[in-house]
Amino acid sequence: MKRYSAFAIAREAFRQHKGWQRAWASPEPRASYDVVIVGAGGHGLATAYYLGKRFGITNVAVIEKGWLGGGNTGRNTTIIRSNYLQDPSAAIYEKSRALYETLSQELNYNIMFSPRGVMMLAQTEHEKRGYLRTERANALQGVETRFIQPSEVKRLVPIINIHGPRYPVLGALWQERAGTARHDAVAWGYARACSAMGMHVIEQCAVTGVEAAGGQVTAVNTTKGTIGCKKLGIVVAGHSGALADMAGFRLPVESVALQALVSEPIKPCMDVVVMANTVHGYMSQSDKGEMVIGGGADGYNNYTQRGSWHHIEETVRALVETFPMISRLKMLRQWGGIVDMTGDRSPIISKTPLEGCFINCGWGTGGFKATPGSGWAMAELMAKGHSPLTDAFTLTRFREGRFIDESVAAGVAH
């Protein structure tokens, strides 16, 4: 793999850009691999990458039913933050955020990480108390956040209306080192690095079944034939239930649609990410100038990757009160992704009842920010059978009553 650099651009400029290589190869699957990862989204590719990088396991295939990064990796609002309340969550999201900071250099691929800062508005007294608590928890966890006053909110975000009649801004939880990144580039960068290590990234290859012998996974059946494996990682977000069904177990997960939308591009007006959790909308401005807006998830099981009109209305209506200027904006595009929600709104990175089969799912509405950390931890779990970052996120925690209750911590209906 040729490295990308300023020199490479100059070199190619002199030969009509004929020397660029494909970022990753498109091989036909071999008969078997040491490790097969199902799902070539950010999390799956990151898992494969860190298996190779940290543990030298490179006889790996990442198989994907559609195209690379075409699921939730390409459907999110690209926000990266780690201001969670519970210790296990803060640990893995902070690991992830820290990995994002140097990911472009590490992958030699510009993921456009922009640590522009994320602010979560406190718009009720209850929410303010909640964020003051989170601020203190974060201080103990080593996550850098602070609670800021309305005047500072206004200074950072001039377009905000802090005197809303129903939901005045009472302050905000501010994480300065949080931000956004180019979501597709994260998947592409990992895929390129995996391919460079000799791993196979196989697109257009849907899994149709999981084969096991003596309680141990042996192979996956796919639309490109049976692929043998010693270890299997299921990293398929919204379709985890279907894969688990093939592997013979059930999950405490329900799949629902989460949607987002972008406005027409406008001149730069907001250089931070603002989340308003009481009214439940969040917004940032992309490099193209579009306002990227996200809201709540639908409440019922759904695999259609479409959103619903009334949720857009609800989200935008809520944001207009806090950002009056967006009332004149035209919305350009809207899309939906299928997110896998667990009861406590925390992920599952765990062994499964099937020996050799591991699952990484349940990231719900907030998986993008966790991509590097999730891959880092999942790779360790698959290689060593144990990872300090995943200890709390087991599949059995529900039965044992050890919830990592971020749904209550966030105080919103995710």
Added chain:
Amino acid sequence: MLLLTCPCCGVTAEETEFTPGGEAHLKRFGPGSSDEEFDAYMFQRKNPRGVHFERWRHAYGCGKWFIAARCTMTLEVFATYPAQTLEPPAEVIEKIRARRPDWEGAQ
């Protein structure tokens, strides 16, 4: 936008008039059951791609709970029936079979 018909008051309305209540026909395991049974009842869900039986409440109408048979792939609603039904009625199964001949059936 789903259109649902409340079997209690007969009103057909958009989904904003209803609130979803998750998978229907769960068999309750309480005191005396094993950990596995309670875990399965409390947390594990079918979450199917296809026919799904689910609870809804006519929150901004008559306030009653009912059950809907719906496809999670197409959002087609096959039928709705009262909540006081322990398993999908035969005529609902028939309606689903007419639309989904290869459906495996309610498990």
